[in-house]
Amino acid sequence: MDVNALYQDIILEHYRAKSNSGLREPYQAEVHHVNPSCGDELTLRVNLDGDQVVDVSYLGEGCSISQASTSIMTELVIGHGLAHGLELYEEFKEMMHGQGKVELDEDRFEDAIAFHGVAKFPARVKCALLGWSAFADAAHQATEGQGADR
Amino acid sequence: MDVNALYQDIILEHYRAKSNSGLREPYQAEVHHVNPSCGDELTLRVNLDGDQVVDVSYLGEGCSISQASTSIMTELVIGHGLAHGLELYEEFKEMMHGQGKVELDEDRFEDAIAFHGVAKFPARVKCALLGWSAFADAAHQATEGQGADR
């Protein structure tokens, strides 16, 4: 097992200097996700304006893979349409479950293509998806909340 | 395994024509003993007069070994001192756990010596002891009751 394939420089850079870390106001939904096998926990907030993702903020402690993935995810989804963010999530998930056989489009996924190597380590797939699934969950709750407001 | 050693004629005779079977009055104590592995159940009553065993009666359904043993037990203890009956129980128990190595005295145990062969069948030891231990239990309860009366 080649750990260099797993720990791409981009991943370690994001791990050392996480983007958008720290909880911020305002937000419509906050979720708490857990990876019980390693104990990683993540609190994540989403602030939507209609179908635009205005902000995603989070507080988490976890391994380099989960932290870097969450950091990169926020860069990819903030300031874009929610539908776009959820689409990225689906594609990212598919790639992560593809055991290295599925490729991501660098133009759309930017730093996240570094996770291609992680897909070959089944035990780490959950780590890489923790932030993404928390985002999808929070966004879902936020839209339900908006629906109720109308 | 020689089943003829187990099923002595005396045992089958007692099984077919049980002595002292059927519940009778009066009695000081009644017990219900069970052999959960085969489901055999035995209700047994003891009637004491001071330290004399006046009557032992019972209602039970069970295999030839348990029924014959109970039948023979009643013949040996009715009309004798309680201490004698309990002594016989202890000796009988020791023989049954002796795997065929312990002998009983024919003068004192009469038909019960037929159970010597049963001691070589560990699965049947419980059957042979069911009536005896019910007797000892009932006698114990009856003496406690007498003690309380005084």
Added chain:
Amino acid sequence: MTPVAAPFDVARVREDFPILAREYAPGKPITYLDSGNTSQKPRQVVDAIADHYLQHNANVARAMHLLGAEATEAYENARAKVAGFIGANRPEEVVFVGNASAGLNLAAHTLGAGLGPGDEIVISVMEHHSNIVPWQMLAERTGATLRWFDITDEGRLDLSDESLINERTKIVSVTWVSNVLGTVNPIAGIAERAHAFGATVVVDASQGVPHLPTDVSALGVDLFVFTSHKMLGPTGLGVVWGRYDLLAELPPFLGGGEMIEVVRMTGSTYAAPPARFEAGTPPIVQAVGLGAAVDYLSAIGMPAIAEREHQLVEYALAGLATVPGLRLLGPTTSHNRGGALAFRIDDIHPHDVSQLLDSRGIAIRGGHHCARPLHERLGVQSSSRASVYLYNTEAEIDTLVDALNWTTDFFKGR
């Protein structure tokens, strides 16, 4: 070593079960007719267990290393195999527990948490103690009422009392196949009636899954419990299948490691099914063994096994009918009938029957087979029971019938 394929070749099957060649006296092999109690294990299952312990052993889920990954994969593969074998929609519907009894207690504790006086639980008089006592204890804890399906004279479930299942009914728990009478119960119909009143349906499938093709979706039930050791698998393992939606709603039963989400000093939250119901280190290697058993059964094919057992039961019913003084408990034809053949012989106690048969190396069971209420209902204190599985032969049935005739002579002639 792949197991035999159809057409059914019992001699080839028997080669996989070395214990069937054991001798009770020089040159005389045993006759094992006690599979309703526990089945024998093929070499393939035992090899899978040994190989796992000696080459892949580690704890699951929480181990982040080579052996841990292998063990986790083996355990979860076993879950998927079992799910496939019973027609579950997804592996997460399969929960591993200690045995069928533990599974039925899990059902009683989780389904019963909200019961109270006025609520009714319906079971049947033909249940195994493991599908009686947990519900008696639940009724005692909650004040709910326990009600019972009776049986007909033929030994079938008596469905004539239309009022037994009603708007007060919260849980119906019945056996698929009786371990004494052999009766196969019409589960789908009972489930439909129970669901019409909003009741939850639990099935004790301990004597069903080992012998019949199983499709939990087609049966239309809610919880479905069976046990590894009766289907060529290891001891120490039971299975609870549940509709995922239902499992996701149920509270946990046993607390501990791995069934949690977050444990705080102030309280804990619980994992999603199946983990929620698997506290502590699960029966990992037992699951791997059951996976191998399921592979073995599937390679032969459950339809072929059921068909073969049907033949054997017909043969046995005909043979037993020739024994003087023998009275069968349960249906006397092979229609909707499993391989449990319980009987009484006039004036000979089952314990004595077993003893005589054992002296000829024949293994059957005597007693109430953990179904005392059924025996009371039938007016007998106990019975003898022969039971067959895929590895049994007509010759073994002949051996049984001969020995029963000899037994009758032995006791009559004395």
Added chain:
Amino acid sequence: MTPVAAPFDVARVREDFPILAREYAPGKPITYLDSGNTSQKPRQVVDAIADHYLQHNANVARAMHLLGAEATEAYENARAKVAGFIGANRPEEVVFVGNASAGLNLAAHTLGAGLGPGDEIVISVMEHHSNIVPWQMLAERTGATLRWFDITDEGRLDLSDESLINERTKIVSVTWVSNVLGTVNPIAGIAERAHAFGATVVVDASQGVPHLPTDVSALGVDLFVFTSHKMLGPTGLGVVWGRYDLLAELPPFLGGGEMIEVVRMTGSTYAAPPARFEAGTPPIVQAVGLGAAVDYLSAIGMPAIAEREHQLVEYALAGLATVPGLRLLGPTTSHNRGGALAFRIDDIHPHDVSQLLDSRGIAIRGGHHCARPLHERLGVQSSSRASVYLYNTEAEIDTLVDALNWTTDFFKGR
């Protein structure tokens, strides 16, 4: 194949564990330092399991035939061996359950049946989730209050709060040896204090019995729970030892076959211990396997094993102290200390440590090790844990220390 005798010959011991020769890359054997999670199994244990399945398999207690008698004898012999191994007064004090978690739930349900508001249960902040969640659930069911022993800065149980155990205390349940800190707790003293107030004392001995000579009588406790898979035995088996007088008083927990005396439609009566607590077909072959494990451990001798592990822990403590940025959780000396060696490395998450070590074939555990409250108390979210057993060597510790240094470089250098 008798196992080695003293003086301790680790090379000879390792020959009995084929898995230790597994390679993660050609020519490179794995380094298994995760025995606190689950232990490896010697050939003797695996052979005993295979031999039982292939030659003596049958159900126990209720089978009246050759194989049934052999299986029953094997199962009850295993009970007697385990009783002897832990210094029980009689085999009937040993109850077989599914794992340690099941045993602790049994304790909570049976001891807790009569609790109510105002009653107190005392556990400690260093407990495994399996000795926390069952008591949290019990407190929720009954309204009793859960109270906690804290730990000292050194990672020992903090016994300074004299009022923690008082006249309201009904149950005290603590671990003998911490699975994270390694701390060996002064059980006898705690039991004495609890008994002075009439409380019942439960011990989670899961990390004790595998490593230390055990004498339940000397410890003076009431219930004592441990798990087979951490002491060379099979998965799917836990043990509850209880004082016979106490067991005889306790209500049953799980209902089903074999735990009953008489089952009637109107209610049931229950068997004497241990049967009362063993509903359904027990983990027969798992018990046989644990019996073989106990024979293996006894042949070497638990004092010799404890002494050997003490040496290894001293060696490992010295080695770990040389790794830059490594902080040990728990006592830093080997005094009253078991073989769990949990640590943090600055700025490297335990999951990443495990990954790097795994790339060199080294198996340790990362996470909260089912002890989240303890980690919260220590102010860390998770940790890495190496743990040793009788088959580990000084060379393996060196391999670990080297790999940790490389890990630090790997993350620092990038």
